[in-house]
Amino acid sequence: MDPVEGGLPVEQPQPVTRRRGWALDTTPLRNRAYRRVFGGVAVTMLGQQMTLVAVPYQVYELTGSSLMVGLTSVVALVPLVVFGLLGGAIADAMDRRRLMLISSAGAAVTSALLAVQALLPGDGHISVLWVLAAAVSGFAAVNQPARSAVIPALVGRDQVAAANALAMTVRQAGVIVGPLLAGLLIGLGDLSIVYTIDALGFVAAVLLLRGLPALPPEGVAGPLRLGAAVRGVGEGFAFLRTQPVLLMTFVVDVIAMLFAWPHAVFPELSQTVYLGDANSLGWLFAGVSIGSLLMGLTSGWVSRVDRQGAVVLAAIAVWGVAIIGFGLASTLWLAVLCLAVAGAGDMVSAVLRSAMLQTAAPDEMRGRMQGVFIVVVAGGPRLGDLRAGLMASSVGVTAAMVSGGVVIVVAMAVVAVAVPSFWLFRASRADEVARDARRRLAEEHAAPTEG
Template sequence: MTKDPAAPHSSRARRGPPQRGRGWAIDTTPLRNRPFRRLFWGVAATMLGQQMTLVAVPFQVFALTGSSLLVGVTSIVALVPLIVFGLLGGAIADTMDRRRLMLITSWGAALSSALLAVQALLPGGGNLVLLWVLTACVSGFAAVNQPTRSAAVPALVGREGVPAANALTMTVRHVFVIGGPLLAGLLISLGDLFVTYAVDAVGFVVAAVLLRGLPALPPRSTTEPVRLMAAVRGVGEGFVFLRTQPVLLMTFVVDIIAMLFAWPQAVFPELSETRYADTPNSLGWLFVGISIGALLMGLTSGWVSRVDRQGAVVLGAIVVWALAIIGFGLAPSLWLAVLCLAVAGAGDMVSAVLRTSMLLEAAPEEMRGRMQGVFLVVVAGGPRLGDLRAGAMASAAGVSVAMVSGGIVVVVAMLVVALLVPSFRRFRASRVPHEEILAGRARPDSSAPESDEGRPGPGVH
């Protein structure tokens, strides 16, 4: 077996349990690791621009066409490459140097975003077809880059640092999910669509510069060159592996259920024009409600990195999400609705951190890229399907029925998962045979006997 290229980082992290704080504040221990610090700030550099572009693209499409239908089509234009390259990118990330792949995709995204800025200067305010092509390119590069970044985390911080590293990354993301759209709205109102896109391009350039300082992260063992058919076969191998691992499979299933039946974003415009029409900027507050809760949870997530019974806590967090969405559907005032959305966002944050940690801890090293590719597709596709369900049901039966019924379905589904898939409910981070999995010699088995070897420090039970 070839030597682990990240061994200097991962082996040091595995010599003993880290001295984690016991407070509620977010655990910043991974930031003491210089390679992870470069990766983290690279992520932060891209987040602001990405969130601004998510506002600018639909605005420009509507400005060019005056059609909400074409705005919806634009979402599909971005989703298709995200699915295709998210899966292929995860497979490629398992067969080539992940540092090199992150550099290639960061520069590709930077170029695509720069061209978006240039097309905004074209006569008539831009070109729809060119806008769609460039949007698809940015989405495709991001779809390869994101699972590659996630798959590289364990090699940089070690197994013990994965939950805290995930919490840090997701927290900074939600900072920009709140700030990015607000800044984009301000720039767009001033007529600076070019600057809005340019910020995204600059962010990817900064990320690429930071990523150059990472150590080489080649695959653990492979002699097959990176080819399209090899990547396609890799995707198939990933799904075959996933079928044999009920715990890993359920990390995707529970999130799809939560997003499909209880994602609320499609009803925000209707609520802002009807139920909350008398409150200034009601639409803006509805759109940032979930992120406010996720951000606050991220800043107080020190306890999350110490959770041992990760599967049970994921199920509980999704139930909190669902109950909060039920409350949102019935809320008579905007501020109560935003509070419910914030609670939902906090529950989703806990679920996302722990599900990502379960994937990175329990998947073998040679499968991590593919598992993160599937994770990206689920995270991106679930809310879009949820928008379709919520919008259709709200049109037919009303917003309250759409939200309350969906929340009830999610609560019932989590109880069913807890009963029918006990291995997920019983999953404990301390029982995963980490050393053998990291070496690619064994698969995770949450029912394995408890062992003191390689166990983290006492967790939250």
């Protein structure tokens, strides 16, 4: 057991031969500590996706109102944003293993309460369901920054991209299988089983995470104070403004999601253009995830990418071109194919942007950067739905999608020219970028004292 970072007593990754194939790189799974974190992702993802189906279904059963279902999404989004940012700051101020254990245990209890309320006489109460849905979202928002921030310390910087690809591939599998299984169980009339599966997944995650060593971030001394964590959110944004490479990992994703997230137009297409196909809506919603999953399974090459910034821009440009094709598609199979290509591009972008954040940010800022990442990932598609819905209702679906795709392609070219540090970013120089960021942080903290 050798220290990897900041004196952490975690397992030193063993030297491995770089894989040359296209298959998903499973090298990080040789690391026992990472296997526990990965196992926690795997056992919780299915239940989480099932709950994301069950909650809106139960809300509609209670109210008969699609508006109330929409409000439920907002109820879940608010704690996701608040605790995503706060959870990132907390992850930079306390032992991350302990934080993962607390948040996973909290999620298990909340999911168990969802199962209990589903068993009570009657169909339940909307206020109780909203409180529990908000709690589930909040615990997830606190857990994810800590889980992502520990990856470099567990597997080493060279394996960060491969570790991200593994986790994201499992997530995409859950996105596809979870809703299908939830629909089957809901059809059998036993909603409580869905929530129980989610609760048991988090219990299993707690048991796995208990076997990890302590994982404190660098430079942490003394007990966690809430005020300090809140101030840490502001410090994270102030730091981000000085780091163009890290800042652009968020900006390019916001552009991609804002101008080309297609979900809002699926119902209209299903009822108008593809009216003859009863399964068209399901295929449209599955299209992006199918592409992401297939790319994940063939992502061995992604972990070997050195020019990560350039490949991110290219991947998002592919997303934009594929959305243009989707907007012009006249048949369902062609539309789904375009969505799958878009999903493959998004998968590459997500894996590499996560790797850039985890390696180019100093350890004491990783939690906060992952907190911002969660907010961007959660908020971008919702803003994209709003844009797509407004444009589709005024100028039509084709114009809404094609114009958005064109904007994305042009914007990626502009980013490459306007922010050359992002375009030129190399994984092999991530340590240098992180050291420079850490030096700037030290200088900023020392400046008031010297004055």
